[in-house]
Amino acid sequence: MNEIQILIVDYGSQYTLVIGRTLRELGVRSAILPPEKAIYFLSQNTPKGVILSGSHHSVHDVNAPQLPENLDLSGVKYPVLGICYGMQLLSHTLGGVVDRPLLHREYGPAMVSLDVNHPLFLGVEQQTQVWASHGDTVKELPKGFHSIGTTKGYAAMTDAENRILGIQFHPEVVDTKEGKKILQNFLNICETKIDWNPTNIIKEIQKEVLDVVNTSLGKNVILGLSGGVDSTTLAALLAPVLGDKLVCVAIDTGGLREGELAELKINAKSAHVSNLVVISAEDEFIKNISTTTDAQEKRGKFREVYSKIFEEQILKHNAGFMIQGTLATDIIESGEAGKSALIKTHHNVGLLWSVDDLHPFRNLFKYEVREIARTLNLPKEVYERNPFPGPGLYLRVVGVPVSKDYISLVRMADNTVTEIVKKHNLEKEISQLVVCLIGIQSVGVKGDERVYGYSLLVRAVKTIDFMTAQGYYFPENVVNEITSALTQHKEIVRVLFDMTPKPPATTEFE
């Protein structure tokens, strides 16, 4: 395996893994490590470049994370690029001044003016839109540095040799229009080579899993199959190397959408899964989850039943390993990657199993898994499939305890909206559709009667990686059609549409 070319030091930004993904898109492998682990890495390796990520910290925090003590700042061994907190940390450490203005916080899109003669900004528009998300700013540059970009303050800096660089905005976020070009320029400065492709990743993952599985004598491997792109791709990738040792377990949680179980079975076939076990556990899930309306608690209750069922399967099938299609995004959002803050608990992250737990896709993003699925010749229905949360429709009944009736209602509603979206050929424009029951009663009128009923909420988002998302605006005729179809149900008096972007909202309500 090729050596890691770029070290990304993770200071806990929500976007750190997106930097790694963007570098892979540019064909370059990288390692993302927290500062403490980066020290060890740097003591053993000389990468071709180092990127310092953003952070929710301020350099003035008492416990502000620091630069790895053995990071070479002479520019001799490798170029260094500080992004946001990374730039502030470089400035602060090298004798510049980082200010903490009370009022001037930049958040969201901003225009910057760049020195396009600098190698970092070659080929970039002089005035370009970037994504900024910071409270602190660099007020004075360190000695020997000069500005190569401005907004209201310094947006970018360089040393005289163009080796130690800083940018205040986030090039890895898609809202930075020319961010990818800027990262490509940094790779050019680092003189990296192209070394990432899906075929290599498939081989690496097969080898990684086989090496681990071969250490146990005769133990089988359980894979939680949801029918979604991640677990199906993982099954297709492992089926040829694990053969009969691979036991795929699918649970009918009662929170599945219309026709989803049938689809799962078809997808398992196209992944050449030979051992598929389907467990029906609707009653058990409902009984447990209906005891709370709190979003985190509901997820907790879902996890309890989910892990209990898998533990039973582990015993039954003499398994030594649990393999899941957990992605980098799930790990970041659960606060497990580096130091990123907890947003919500994904159902399949951080569960403790009685056997070894493997997450071979832990460094990959959705679009990369889709690429792997395509490389494995899986059908379009698999690699183009929109994501759906593991706890399923249980997260789509908001504010009232879940019941079989409410789950059927959101299932029907989801199916109705999905069909309307298909009919109007809007599938390509939407990354995910969320239809939920909002458990607040309000007054309506049906026929001549006053009705006191619930609302359904429809939310569609457009996104590349679900780290950020834009709310989708349905055309007016489609809004009317959806509203009319959903209010046919006797208990539904209103249909709400939600276009809030992420952040500040998330895709799901819970």
Ligand code: XMP
């Ligand atoms: P949010 O709501 O955090 O969701 O913007 C991002 C993406 O993740 C999906 N999601 C989950 N997927 N298990 C999963 O496998 C979960 O517990 C879970 N929660 C959210 C969500 O539907 C969206 O695609």
